[in-house]
Amino acid sequence: MTPRTVLTIAGSDSGAGAGIQADLKVFAALGAYGTSVITAVTAQNTRGVDAVLPLPPGTVTEQLDSVLVDFTVRAVKTGVLGTPAVADAVAAVAKDGRLPHLVVDPVLVATSGHRLGVVAAVERLLPYARVATPNCAEAAAITGRPVTTVEEMVAAAEALAAGGPEHVVVTGGDVDADGEAVDVLHGGGVTTLLRAPRVDTRHNHGTGCSFSAAVAVRLAFGDPVPTAVAAAKEYVLRALTGARDWELGAGRGPLDHFGWSA
Template sequence: MTPTTVLTVAGSDSGGGAGIQADLKVFAALGVYGTSVLTAVTAQNTRGVDAVLPLPPQTVTEQLDSVLSDFAVRAVKTGMLGTPAVAAAIADAAAAGRLPQLVVDPVLVATSGHRLGVVAAVERLLPYARVATPNSAEAAALTGAAVTDVAEMTTAARALASGGPEWVIVTGGDVDAGGEAVDVLHGPGGTTVLRAPRVPTRHSHGTGCSFSAATAVRLALGDSVPAAVASAKEYVTRALTGARDWELGAGRGPLDHFGWSA
């Protein structure tokens, strides 16, 4: 059987825990064929981001054209876009209907706390998203309001959905919710709160990338948005659990994308 093809548009992570590298791991783990468009090269590890080199918009567009002209891409996810010019190029492709089942992970602040993009760049793309997946810090940056609890996550999800995306899920891995990892999904069907036990681990680098990549996979395979995000949450919870006792790097380590520790 020919595998389903999914595309990631994102920056690199030399430590392999997030970005393009994480997305391709998720695609492989969940049984789809991964293609990629690189937007920036970063020097980073589990302790943080040391350098970022954005690629020229023309180079990004050339990669995108090459993939889309040859592969039947069923879903697309975006991560770090790096510059407004690159975001504009990707937004133009989305406006032309070239990016099906678009999942936008608005990478503004990495898990390690380093700012990787600009709000205006992401805002340019959000109206074309089927699903946007900001974490609490990214939701706060995009709305200009605090996002520190489940009620504020709900308000942020509704506010962002009013600006264009069909569905918004605000992920709350960093929100104190009494021992639970709580995400809030808002869309045409209303608002749903997804809950799972919080996994105590320092290996949480790339959770947002992995969640959005898994969501794109499930959409490509035919799931509804609520089913896709629920499946993605289960996958990330397993990946966090599997890496819980790993000793990779000195900071926030990567996830167990392939279930090696199961």
């Protein structure tokens, strides 16, 4: 059977733990054919981001046109956009209805503290998103309010959903809720808390990228959003658990995308 095609629009991670490289791993692991549009080239490893080079918006548009004219793309996810001009280029394609089942991972700041995008850039895409997947820091940057508790995650998800996305998932990997990792899904006026055991590991680089990529794959296969989000959370939990004892890099290492440690 011909595989479903999924597209990632994101930055390149030279350490391959996040960004385009992580997305393509997730697509392959979950049975989809991955295509890619690179928005920025980064120099990074497990210790942090050393440099970011955004690509010209025209180059991003040319990549998008090349993929979309030839492949039947079933779902799309975005990551690092880099500049407002690149966000405008991607938003123009989304406005034309050419980015189905769009999952927007609003990457604003790497955990290392290096800024990889701007709020204004992300806001250009949110009205076209079927699902937006900010972590707590990203949700706080976009809403302008603190997001440090589950209650504040719920409020942020509701506020973001009012700005355009059909569904919002505020991921709570940075919030310790009695030993659990709690994500908040809001859509259609309904709020759901998704709970999983917290995994004690330094190998968590690319968790947000992997989660949003997994959501996109499940949407490509026809899952409703709540089912896609739950499946993505289960996938990330397995990937975190599998990489827990790895010795890759000296900092925040990558996930076990393929179940090598199972």
